[in-house]
Amino acid sequence: MVQAAILGASGFVGGELLRLAAQHPHIRPVRLFGDSQAGAPLEKVHPHLAPAYSQTTVERFEPALLDGIDLVFAALPHGHSQRLAGEIMGRGIAFVDLGADFRLKDPADYQRWYGEAHEAPELLSSFVYGIPELSRDEIRSARAVAAAGCYPTSAILALKPLIGANLIDPSSIIVNAASGVTGAGRTLKEETHFCTVDENFAAYGLLTHRHTAEMEASLGASVLFTPHLAPMNRGILATCYAAARGPCDPLAALRAAYADEPFVHVSERPPSTKWTLGSNAVHLTARYDERTGRVLAIAALDNLVKGAAGQMIQCANLMLGFEETAGLSTVGVYP
Numbered sequence: 001m002v003q004a005a006i007l008g009a010s011g012f013v014g015g016e017l018l019r020l021a022a023q024h025p026h027i028r029p030v031r032l033f034g035d036s037q038a039g040a041p042l043e044k045v046h047p048h049l050a051p052a053y054s055q056t057t058v059e060r061f062e063p064a065l066l067d068g069i070d071l072v073f074a075a076l077p078h079g080h081s082q083r084l085a086g087e088i089m090g091r092g093i094a095f096v097d098l099g100a101d102f103r104l105k106d107p108a109d110y111q112r113w114y115g116e117a118h119e120a121p122e123l124l125s126s127f128v129y130g131i132p133e134l135s136r137d138e139i140r141s142a143r144a145v146a147a148a149g150c151y152p153t154s155a156i157l158a159l160k161p162l163i164g165a166n167l168i169d170p171s172s173i174i175v176n177a178a179s180g181v182t183g184a185g186r187t188l189k190e191e192t193h194f195c196t197v198d199e200n201f202a203a204y205g206l207l208t209h210r211h212t213a214e215m216e217a218s219l220g221a222s223v224l225f226t227p228h229l230a231p232m233n234r235g236i237l238a239t240c241y242a243a244a245r246g247p248c249d250p251l252a253a254l255r256a257a258y259a260d261e262p263f264v265h266v267s268e269r270p271p272s273t274k275w276t277l278g279s280n281a282v283h284l285t286a287r288y289d290e291r292t293g294r295v296l297a298i299a300a301l302d303n304l305v306k307g308a309a310g311q312m313i314q315c316a317n318l319m320l321g322f323e324e325t326a327g328l329s330t331v332g333v334y335p
Contacts, residue, residue, distance in 0.1 A: 001027075009034045009075075031066070103214050104214070113212070133264060154307070156219060158240050158298065174242070181231075313326075314328060
């Protein structure tokens with residue numbers, strides 16, 4: 001059994017990692033770190049997990065507590081992982097990071113999009129960008145993976161095959177995506193307060209959202225990205241547009257690209273976020289619009305699973321030689 005530690009165990013993603021790991025046949029979380037809740041029983045922090053982790057306590061991180069750990073999941077805000085990665089990797093521990101610290105290869109890009117210098121630029125080249133459907137072989141041979149962000153995962157999976165098949169102009173891409181409130185993390189902010197979010201739909205991060213950099217790097221394209229906050233707990237719906245290079249069948253291209261992928265479902269039916277609830281699945285569709293000469297591609301996923309914890313586990317399964325689908329569901333919870 002692989003002994004795992006979770007950094008950020010008290011947050012939404014940390015809780016989702018624990019929920020999924022409770023059913024994993026090979027991974028057991030044994031160290032749960034969360035400075036804001038250090039000393040608290042896990043059942044107080046995440047009551048829904050009490051039956052699986054009734055005797056577990058959240059701890060304050062200390063490097064010595066990594067003794068005997070085989071795998072570290074980090075679900076921390078950007079800027080935190082880069083301060084800890086050297087210690088973790090120096091111990092030879094497999095490391096899956098969900099923070100943004102190691103997703104961009106150029107430290108200048110990190111400074112541009114995150115407004116501060118990278119503290120461990122020498123480690124950037126050690127990380128593989130983690131979308132298993134696109135970099136499976138690299139992840140298998142990696143010891144450190146930077147799991148992709150939730151918004152980029154949806155847009156990249158919807159658009160990458162269309163660029164690869166030369167169906168769209170990569171300089172013309174527009175991505176409009178809406179996320180549930182859990183995407184903003186567990187810390188209470190005015191913009192995620194119930195009275196702000198309820199019965200409301202708002203755009204934010206205009207022109208400068210940090211996930212734009214991931215999309216452009218992975219797609220090799222120019223992307224105008226506008227995120228929106230939707231009054232729901234979970235889910236992302238990404239609606240992507242691009243100029244077509246000519247009449248085409250983008251739905252057929254998606255079907256061909258993902259025919260053997262266990263977590264990607266391509267259908268003619270427009271996807272819904274609720275179909276993905278609690279699952280590691282991505283639902284995709286696409287159309288060519290003859291009238292405007294544009295391609296429309298849509299992706300739906302659960303931002304806490306395929307957009308976060310599920311993708312982290314999918315990457316860890318590959319890194320450790322387990323069945324890629326271990327501990328993960330392909331079907332959502334409905335209603």
